[in-house]
Amino acid sequence: MTDHAPLTAADLAGMLARGADLPRELATQQEPDAASALPVVVDERGDRVFTDVAYARLGGFRPLVLDLRVPPSAGPMPVVLYLHGGAFLWGSHHGPLFGIAEALADAGIATASAQYRLDGEAPFPASLHDVHAAIRWLRVVGPELGLDADRIGIMGESAGGLLAVFAGLRPSDPALVGRVGIVDAEARVDAVVGWYAYTGSVLEEHPDPEVVSWASPMSHVGADAAPMLLFHGDADTLVPQTNSSDLVAALAAAGVEAEFAPVPGAAHVFEGGDPSPVVARTAAYFAERLGAVPGAHRSAQT
Template identity: 45%
Template sequence: MTAPPRPGGLMPPHAGPLPEARSGAGGVRVVGSVRYAGVPGFRPLEMDLYLPPEGFGRPVPAVVFLHGGGWLVGSRNAAGPAFAGASPTPFERVALAGIAVASIDYRLSGEATWPAALHDAKAAVRWLRTRGPEAGLDPTRIAAWGESAGGHLAALLGLTSDFEGGVGITGVSSAVKTVVCWYAPSDLATVPTDPDAPDSREALFLGAPVSAVPERAAEASPITYAGEHAPPFLLLHGTADRLVPAQQSRRLADALPNVELELFEDADHMWLGTPEVAETALNRTIDFLRHHL
C-alpha cells in the first residue's frame, strides 16, 4: 500500500502527520503544505486541502485541482489570474459548497518531463484515497479539475488507467469519478506552436520537439484515450483563446460519451478580460461537481 521506509528508518513524506488547519473564509478549514509524495532529488510534492466548514456531514467528496502554466510555471496557490485577490477564493467557494479541494503542486517541465507530472497527479489521488479519511474525506468520491496545462492533466486522470509511476502511496486506484477542464489542450500535436521548436511549452513538457517524438505526443494527449470508459466531463473554453484554440475542447467533446461542452463567445485564455465569464465558469464547475459527487 505504501512505499517502504527510507534508508535509516526515515518516514516517507506521504506518511507524515497532517499539519494543523487554519481558518479560511466562511469557516473553511485550510490544511496547508501537506506532503503527499516525495521524489529523491526534487522539491517535496505538496498539496493544500480546503475542507468544508464543520456544519457539513462527514465524509465529504473531494476534487483535485491542477494549476496551469504550460507545464513550465505555476503553483497550487491560485486558480488563475482572473481570480487574483478574490475572497473567498475559488477553492474556498468550492469547499463552502460541500466539496473539499486538494490543490496540488506537480513536477514542472524544468524538473522532469512526461509522464512525471501525471505520475504526481495520480499519486495525489492515491493519497486522498488512502489518507483522506483522516481529514473527513470520502475515498469513493474524488474528482479532477484543472485549468490549461492542469486541465490537460485532469483529463488524463479521467481517461488513463496506467501511468501510475512509483511516486508516493502505491497499490491504490487513482481513478476519478468526474473531470472538469478549463481551456485545456487535448491533442499536443495540433496545438498551434512550431512542432520543430525545441523550446515550445509542448517540447519542454515532452522532452523533445513535437515533430521529433510524435508517438510520445500522442501518448501524452487526452484525445488518444477518449472512449466509452470515460467518466462525465465538463469542458469550458473561450472562442477567442489565443493560446489553446477552442477546437481542442470541441474535438475532445466529440470523442467522449458523457460530456458537457460550453464555449464562451469572445473569451480568451484564462478568462482574461472577461470577469463575468470567470464567474460563470466557476459557478458551472461547482454545480457540475455537486451533481456528480
C-alpha cells in the same frame, strides 16, 4: 554506480511510451505522513486550511505538496483536485483561480490544489505521475481529514486541464499511471472539469511520432472515461477552443458523458469574459456528480 547511462528527457519519454519499466531509482513507495500531525488553521469562513502538505517524496527531489481546504461537515464530503496552468513551465498551487475553492466549499466540497513537476524539472509523464500520486493520497489519507475516498473529482486550467483530462481518461498504461508516492491505491476520479484545457501532445517536438501521439489525451479516449465538462473561451487564440470541442466530440463518440461549454468573448484564462458563471456551473456540476448538498455542510457549525 548505476548500470545504465544517464537518461535524457527524450530517452525517458520514449521508454515510457514503449511500455518499458521505470528505472528503479525513479520509482517511489512510501507511507504517508500521519494526518493528525498536519498543521492546520481555521479561516474566517470556518474552513480548515492545510498548506504545503507533502503527498509524495521522491529520492533526491523536493517533496511534492498540496494545499487543502475542508469546509465544516457532519460527515465525509467529496473532494476536487485542482491543477494550475502555466504551460508546464511555471505556475503555483497556491490560490486556485476565480475563487473556485471557496465556491466548492460553499457547495459542500473540499478542494486540494496540488503542485506537480514542471518540464524543467522532469519530462512528461512525470507531471501525470504526480497527479495520480495526489489522487491516491486523497483516497488513502483523505478519510482521516473528513473526505470521502469514493467521491473524488478533478479539474484543471490550461496545462493543468490537460492533466485533469488525462487522469479522467483513467489510463491503464503503467507508463502513464506511474509509481510515485502511495502506489497501493486507485488513482480513479469520478468527474472532470477543464478550463481552457490544452489537449494536444505534451511532447509535440519529440522525434518519434508514436511518442508524440502517446503524449496526447486524444490518443487515449475510451468508454471508461469519467464524465467531463470542458469550458473554453471562443476568443482563445493561445489554446483554441477546438482543443476542448474536439475532445468532447471524441468522448461522445466513445459513449462518454461529455459536454463542451463555450465562454462568449473570452480569451485564454477567460480574459475579456465573465468567469463568474463558469465558477458557479463548475461547482454545481461537481455537486451533482459527486453527490454533494450545497450549503448543507454549514449546519455542522450550528
